[in-house]
Amino acid sequence: MGLLPFKLxxxxxxxxxxxxxxxxxxxxxxxxxxxxxxxxxxxxxFDRPEAATDEDILLVHDPGWVQRLKDxxxxxxxLLRLEIPYSRPMVDAFWLAAGGSIRAARNALRDRVSYNIGxxxxxxxxxxxxxxCAIHDVxxxxxxxxxxxxxxxxxxxDCDVHQGNGTASLFATDTTVFTISLHQxxxxxxxxxxxxxxxxxxxxxxxxEYLEKLRDALxxxxxxxxxxxxMYIAGADPYREDQLGGLALTESGLKxxxxxxxxxxxxxxxxxxxxxxxxxxxxxxxxxxxxxxTAQAALVSCF
Ligand SMILES: [Zn+2]
Numbered sequence: 001m002g003l004l005p006f007k008l009x010x011x012x013x014x015x016x017x018x019x020x021x022x023x024x025x026x027x028x029x030x031x032x033x034x035x036x037x038x039x040x041x042x043x044x045x046f047d048r049p050e051a052a053t054d055e056d057i058l059l060v061h062d063p064g065w066v067q068r069l070k071d072x073x074x075x076x077x078x079l080l081r082l083e084i085p086y087s088r089p090m091v092d093a094f095w096l097a098a099g100g101s102i103r104a105a106r107n108a109l110r111d112r113v114s115y116n117i118g119x120x121x122x123x124x125x126x127x128x129x130x131x132x133c134a135i136h137d138v139x140x141x142x143x144x145x146x147x148x149x150x151x152x153x154x155x156x157x158d159c160d161v162h163q164g165n166g167t168a169s170l171f172a173t174d175t176t177v178f179t180i181s182l183h184q185x186x187x188x189x190x191x192x193x194x195x196x197x198x199x200x201x202x203x204x205x206x207x208x209e210y211l212e213k214l215r216d217a218l219x220x221x222x223x224x225x226x227x228x229x230x231m232y233i234a235g236a237d238p239y240r241e242d243q244l245g246g247l248a249l250t251e252s253g254l255k256x257x258x259x260x261x262x263x264x265x266x267x268x269x270x271x272x273x274x275x276x277x278x279x280x281x282x283x284x285x286x287x288x289x290x291x292x293x294t295a296q297a298a299l300v301s302c303f
Contacts, residue, residue, distance in 0.1 A: 004045045005299070007104075008115050009047045009049050010047070010117040013089070013092055014100070015028060017087050018084055024287060027276075027287055035292065040295065052144075057140060060139045060170060061126055064127070078129070082130060082131075084132050091134070094135040098137040098140040100137070101116050104141070104273040105142070106150065108229060109271050113266070113273075116137075121135060121136055121137050122136065122233055123162070123166045125169050131189065133166060141231065142177060142229075151227075151229045155178045155179075156177065157218070157230055157261055158195075158277075159214070159235055159257060160234075160235025161183055161184050162183055162235070162278060163192045164183075164233065165189045179195040182210070182217060183198075184201050184202075187244075196224075199217050203246045206248045207253030226270075228270070229272070230265045230271070231273050232273065234277065235276070235277035236277075236287045236291055237277075239279070241282050242280050243281070251293065254293065265301075266301045274294060
């Protein structure tokens with residue numbers, strides 16, 4: 001039966017197989033283990049997705065980019081921008097992450113909330129990948145559900161410390177998808193194409209200021225736009241101990257962030273699907289704990 005009122009979407013193939021790399025792609029398996037160890041979930045709470053089909057991926061991405069990824073014929077410059085080593089398991093992991101986010105989006109319509117133990121690859125563009133992101137799983141999920149007539153309008157709430165440049169670019173002229181990004185201004189990506197709402201945070205912002213800005217952004221977003229589904233990109237990298245982030249949120253501040261996003265969605269009766277995105281704490285256990293806390297906030301929001 002399971003212990004949870006929603007599913008934890010997970011596939012062992014989510015691991016991007018990066019070896020020694022700042023991106024701890026083993027975190028997905030570690031999060032799953034932590035859920036089991038803490039008796040937060042049991043085996044039947046996990047939902048194993050299929051990989052996205054090429055047809056799904058092509059709803060968002062350029063056929064040439066997709067083909068070069070699959071064939072292993074990316075140029076040197078394309079590989080440099082991606083910043084992760086090329087391998088077949090890496091490519092498969094992106095197709096699985098997209099399949100997982102599609103599954104999570106559909107589950108959210110059924111269960112009100114859902115959690116993909118993966119995804120959130122918000123730096124992927126139509127014709128290229130960058131910043132560890134080759135395929136924009138969140139955009140693929142939105143396009144799949146729109147194409148199938150399951151939703152008309154979606155909102156992306158991106159709380160990763162890095163701006164959601166891929167998301168902003170992909171939906172720039174699309175009035176059916178509303179994009180919100182809260183991020184550190186002086187950080188990657190150097191070029192930030194405009195989201196519908198961008199909150200540029202100065203270095204070192206802590207819990208109180210962050211939560212005020214988030215509350216304002218959500219209020220403005222919901223005043224302008226009523227989505228059928230929210231895709232919440234719950235990056236763990238606004239954490240003060242993050243190697244690639246320059247904000248100063250505490251673990252409890254990040255819990256309050258999750259509660260605010262999830263609460264504001266549930267309160268309005270809008271389904272919300274969670275994806276994980278970045279997290280580069282000096283201690284990977286902190287990244288894992290922050291992501292697990294997001295699932296706990298999802299559980300609390302169900303009651
Ligand atoms: Zn990030």
